[in-house]
Amino acid sequence: MVAFGKKLKETQIQEWQGYYINYKLMKKKVRQYARQIEVGDQNHHYVLKDFSSVLDKQIEKVVLFFLEQQGILARRLFNLGGQHDVLLQHVDGSGISELQEAYREVGRDLLRLLFYVEMNAIGLRKILKKFDKRCGYRFTNYYVKTRANHPYSQLRQVFKHVGIGAVVGAISRNLADLQDHQGSYVSIYDQPTLPVPDPIIDSIKAAVDRLTNSTNFLQYLGKHALIMKEELPTPSEDHDVDERYHFMSLLLNLVNTFLYMVNTYIIVPTADNYSLSLGAAATLCGAVIGSMAVAQVFSSVYFSAWSNKSYLRPLVFSSVVLFVGNTLYALAYDLNSIYVLLIGRLFCGLGSARAVNRRYISDCVPLKMRMQASAGFVSASALGIACGPAVACVLQTKFKIFNITFNEDTLPGWVMALAWLVYLLWLWISFREPPREVEKNITSQNGKTGLIENGVIENRITQPLLLSLGEKQQDEDGDEECDVNEEASEEIHKPVTSVVAAYRLLTPSVKVQLFVYFMLKYAMEILLAESSVITTYYFIWSVSNVAIFLACLGLTVLPVNIIIGSYISNMFEERQVLLASEIMVCLGIILSFHLVIPYSVPQYVCSALVTFVSAEVLEGVNLSLLSRVMSSRLSRGTYNGGLLSTEAGTLARVVADGTVTLAGYWGMSKLLNVTLLPSLIICISSIVATCFTYNSLY
Known part of the structure; x- marks a missing residue:
């Protein structure tokens, strides 16, 4: 992969080169500040003031040029509007195609x-x-806080655009008018969706959405997968991905995701009864449920590494291990062994191939389909969460075949073993191993402006951050060598190869967002893992009642994401939704405590619903922000952003399930409050941490 600045130079727009921010000048400034701070030549106040002034001037240059170009486009549209009015008076419709073009x-x-x-x-x-990394200051927090909320903020003009909507609307409306010139004219106000949408309008809408962080449901749902992509993909790279794409293989990856989530939650309604039948305490259900997560902490790493070489072999291995694990889980009843039960669940965790599922979408699905595939990954997970308890609800029977017991405790294991066996056969027959990516040094000849063919930008953008001729001459003083070394060490998008290297790329903002992810997964796991024990103790619910309750919670995932993705995320900034969701999770946890009054079903159900739904909302915006603040070097390779989030979430589940088991030693009457207290402390800590890094989430 080439460095950020070099990659941009390959597709420069020569006539605009003087109007981009001078990235090289600002990098040089940052190096100077770092050296001066190191030797004590400059104080904190001077550095902040000087670099703020440099940034202000660069941003002002961009904004004024942007407004000037908007005016030019508006004038052209005004002139075309006059031609449009004259053209519509001609009955034969001559000149329509020319005006459309x-x-x-x-x-x-x-x-x-x-x-x-x-x-x-x-x-x-x-x-x-x-700057934050080299100089050791929280400059981003200071700069955004002082500039973004000012009434004359030019920084907001770069990220939130006023006036673009009017230009897009004028183009859309006039193209709609010209689309059917022989009959009645459609209006974008009466019929927002054209019968045959113009590719140019689709491309503009996608570009505006990226700049303003505007989302629809599909995009919002896809962000949950944290399948990171590089900022500057090239057409040749996407062509290589097209060659690796195979629909049936993608479908098999999504089915693997669905079955694994079913496998995770199908035992939740019956884990406490199963533990009791084997002579253990009911609260051991936390260890039974959590043992799968313990193994997943390790399996995520080796599956991610394995996917560097193959996709089929790790999926086959996953299916075999899950078949064995579920069989052991089911046989534990007749063997009367809690250890076999735990070993079976450990095997299930060792078969977690979610890292492979993510990598396949990231590496083998074309960019134009990646958002849909990511949304499919998240939807498959959500449906699995809902279907797991629902399937357990219908397995309320008991019989024996050849002295092997089939009942509500063992049937989840047998059903999942059969499902993985069928999946393994389907996988072996239908999966196509994609050709491995060959590293290439792609050099572009004759930098060109972005070309549009069939509504798609061939080269995504032009050359920003160019050097002026005078600055190019300054490279001879040795600054170029320093710049090349810096690019090589910091900005080349080379995948990290170790946990230590990945950790070094975690800025305070990234660490806080990973902690928030840990918090929400911890709160959700506490709620789900102890649901059977709590409802049995307080309300004497049957297995069917618990299963229906958990299934209903799981079914809220997609409707909630539709509302957030289509409306809420477009009305408020993601960081605002993030903080509000954390507060709502905290409120749900507080409502769950059993204090003085008798614990009631409405209190439990309402508090669980608030906690679960708020955590779901939080997960979407959290992972979206995480993908934005995380280094692009974590978009590929073994130690990628998806793996880090999976590890954080899995570790949260392990700790939460362990908390449920340990809390059992204080007795059933104290179980609820003892398990909720750590959730409350962690949640409050995440809110405080978010407030400290709030202005860096921009």
């Missing part, structure tokens, strides 16, 4: 302008991160 040409120029702004925004984020 003229509007599309304006759309292409608008795309160039949007990508110009997008690359400057990326450059700003990168230089702010670089």
Whole structure:
């Protein structure tokens, strides 16, 4: 992979080169500040003031050029509008195609302008991160806090655009008018979706959504997968992915995700009864449920590493191990051994191939389909969470075959063993191993402006951050060598190869977001793992009642994400939704405590619903922010962002399930409060940590 600055130079727009932020100048400034701070030549106040002034001037240059270009586009649209009115008076409709092409040409120029702004925004984020890293100051927090909320903020113009909507609306409306010139004219106000959407409009809408963080349900749901992509994909790279894509293989990956989540939660309603039948305490259900997560902590790493070489072999291994694990889980009843039960669940955890499922989508699904595939991954997980308890609900029977017992405790194991066996056969027959990616040094000849073919940008953006001719001459003083070394060490998007290297890339913002992810998974696991024990003790619920309750909780996932993805996330900033969701999780935990009044079903159900739904909302915005603040070097390789989030979530489940088991020593009457107290402390800590890094989530 090439460095950020070099990759941008390959597709430069020569006539705009003087209007991009001067990335090289700001990097040079950061190096100077770092050296001065190291030797004690400059104080904190001077550095903040000087670099703020440099950034302000660079942002002002970008914003003024952006507004100037908007005016030019508006004038062109105004002139085309006059031609449009004259043209509509001709009955024969002559000149329609020429006018449509003229509007599309304006759309292409608008795309160039949007990508110009997008690359400057990326450059700003990168230089702010670089300053924090090199100088040891929380400069991003200070700069965003003082600039973003000011009434004359130019920084907001770079990230939140005023006026673009009017230009897009003018192009859309006029193309709609011209689409059916022989009959009644459609209006975007009466019929927002054109019969045949123009590719240019789709491309502009996608570009605006990226810049303003506007989302729809599919995009929002896909963010839950934390399948990170590089900021500057190239057409050749996407072509390589097209060659590796195979629909049936993708479907098998999603089925694997679904079955694994079913496997995880199908035992939750009966784990306490199963433990009691084997002579253990009911609260040992925490260890039974959590043993799968313990093994997953390790399996996620070796499956992620294995997927560097193959996708089929780890999926086959996963299916075999899960078949064995579920068989052992089911046989533990007749063997009367709690140890066999735990070993069976450990085997199930060792078969967790979610890292492979993520990697396949990231590496083998074309960019144009990756969001849908990511949403499918999340939907499969959500359906698995709901279907697991629902399946357990219908397995309320008891019989024997050849002295092997089939009842509500063992049937979940037998059903899942059969499911994995069928899946293994389907996998072996239908999965196609994609050709391995060959590393190439792709050099572009003759830098060109972004071309649009069939509504798709061939080269995503033009060259921002260019050097002026005078600055290029300064490279001879040895600064170029330093810059090359810095690019090689910090900005080349080379996958990290160790846990230590991955940890070094974790900024305070990333660490806080991983902690928030840990918190929400901990709170959810406490709720789910102890649900059977708590409801049996307080309300004498049957297995069927517990299963229906858990299934209903799982079914809230998709409707809640529809509301958040389609509406809430477009009305508020993600960091605002993040903080509000954390507070709601905290409120749900507080409502769950059993204090003075008798514990009632409405109190338990309402508090569980608030906690679970708020955690689901939190997960989406948390992973979306995490993907934005996390280094792009964590988009590929074994130690990728998806693996880190999986490890954080899995560790949370392990700790939560262990908490349920340990809390059993204080007795059933104290179990609820003892398990909720750590959740409350962790949740409050995450809220405080979020407040400290709030302004860096920009």
